[in-house]
Amino acid sequence: MTFKKGHLLGLEYIEREDIELILNTARSFREILERPIKKVPTLQGKTVVNLFFEDSTRTRISFELAEKRLSADSVNFSSSISSVKKGETLLDTAKNIAAMKIDMVVIRHQSPGAPNFLAENLDANIINAGDGAHEHPTQALLDMMTILEKYDSLEGLKVAIIGDISHSRVAISNIHGLLKMGAKVILCGPATLIPREIEKLGVEVSYHVDDVLREVDVINVLRIQLERQDSGLFPSLREYHNYFGITRARLENLPRPITIMHPGPINRGVEISSDVADSEHSLILNQVTNGVAIRMAVLYLLAGGENVSV
């Protein structure tokens, strides 16, 4: 619904048809990325600002590349949260942007709802690049695109999301997206990192990673923030790795191989071991490539494009 209104705030707010449209469009852009000259003039004359209030390297670079390959003019605004707290409010930042006649805003922010706030107050297309532990819609879209390169359909596919669900916008967006596309979703992690009542979204919860691995087609392994071990939510990274880490030993006992994904950046040896991350069943680098295509598709569609003619 909000997609038709010109924003991508979260996958909760858009319909299955919107998701399918984005995925199909992204596949066309994916081809461009394989060409020797990867740039198309599609968004020439459009101005995009990347507003990053939280450290991010990959997502920002991925958006920047998507913008450049579509020939949009893009500018970056990065600010750590501490300086924002001291100075200008988000509303003032937004008003300043509006005054500079910007067409689209990509925002990453620590507070859930910050993109919704901009959408209400700005006359520009807003793209959520991650808001607190709320949503990260382009990540979930690129995850689904990656799965669909290997499987014909998401319908009936079993996908596990493993790790720190409580602090994960990737998990929430994946849950909304996968369920809308007909997949089955199982969440797995320490009980202290599974938020309350999440079953009500229509997912299963398990605390036993070996049981989950036997049951699913795809796993999406979430990053464990290194500072999380000081939060009292689990004893140590070592214990996390022993009980929830995805290792070759765990995968070898399975009746069939499963597909491995990770939104990055990886903590090798914590949530995933190196041999698994680098194995033939890992799609982690495909995710990164698809990320650019997905972001191109979202920018393109929000700018009013319909059929891709490239």
Added chain:
Amino acid sequence: MLAFKKSYTDNNTLKHLPEKLLIKNVHMIDIEEKLDSVKNIIIQNDKIVSILDKGPDSFDGEVIESKDSVLMPGLFDMHVHFREPGREDEETLMSGSLAAANGGFTGAACMPNTEPAIDSQEVINYIKDQTRQSLVDVYPVAAITKGREGQKMAPIAEMVDAGAVAISDDGSPVMNAEIMRRALEYSKMFGTPILGHEEDENLSKKRHMHEGFYSTKLGIQGIPSISEEIMVARDIMLTEYTGGKFHVCHISTRKSVDLVRQAKTKGLSVTCEVTPHHFTLTDKMVESFNTNTKMSPPLRSEDDRLALIEGLKDGTIDVIATDHAPHSIEEKEAEYIYAPFGITGLETALGLIISQLFQTKILTLQDIYDRCVKNPRQILNLPVPRIKKGERPNLTLFNLKEHWVLKDAVSYSKSNNTPFSSHPVTGRSMAVINNGLIFITPPLKR
């Protein structure tokens, strides 16, 4: 005070009581006086001189004709934040009092989380002085601990002597059970209640809304119900152990209501209050990311809301209080996790009480009298005003039928942080009378 107020209000809003006033054909409720029928009341020289079944044929004073409306002794809000001293940009004793009068209240108890905190006789005296000639009786609540820091007992006896009606660190819990124990013991010497802000900070720190399905979906770290319930349970046990007098502020969860119900069954001196926003709204509202859905305790689940309604109905919940908490626009116009907790409430409370509780037949007018007139004053050991010949009039006149939204009304609070500005309600205060003054609620702006 009156002259000063005139700068805020037009001449017809707040004025001295006319020498002779007749309020005609009004449904009068005063349980103590066994009043519950349509009558006429004549006020002369600031005294109630007669209460008549039939209005006089001729009357040579001012007349308020008020069909379909209700006259009660003045409503009392035992939980407000008037921000003075310290944050006069958000509210003052003056603007808060006017907001109270506009909402139908003739009395309020103001909480001590000011700057400096109400933790000395001097601050109590300051508040008493500032409000001495006000229509609205303002009673300061004294801090339990110095600076509300939860460490060292504040000079409770001195403050009670100076006029504090209750003791509370509201805004913050008293985390240390030893300190709470001693406060309950010490205050029982004066019969002064401790008003508990019930929140285990270890469970609630750096959290922003009720923990449940919606906090999970919105990715906002949640404040669990148990952060309140554990403290309610602890303080009820401390009350039982010490024989103190304890009142739970802004109760918000099903289990807290159950705990208070059990405590009452045991005969303990435990009472509690609920806010209009907690019996009206739920955590689903936070989906809007509107920072005016952020307060402490947070909006809870629908199940909790229904338990609050049950508690109101069966009398477990003694009092309706607003927790009127003004904040500047600059502070509230922030990202959800950076916005402060709290919403205003004085000017919307009565409309919500009538719409949510009376129209739905959850509470009768007699119940509203109990929750808003009698019980709050009795808990604070204040006399309950009466509609009785010879008494000074302390009255609230309100209608049960006017449909309105706050944004169409004149507002006197200096702040506007409410989720109800566009929320339609039915029923509205028409006038309040107290201390020889009358405040006529201004008509809607359109």
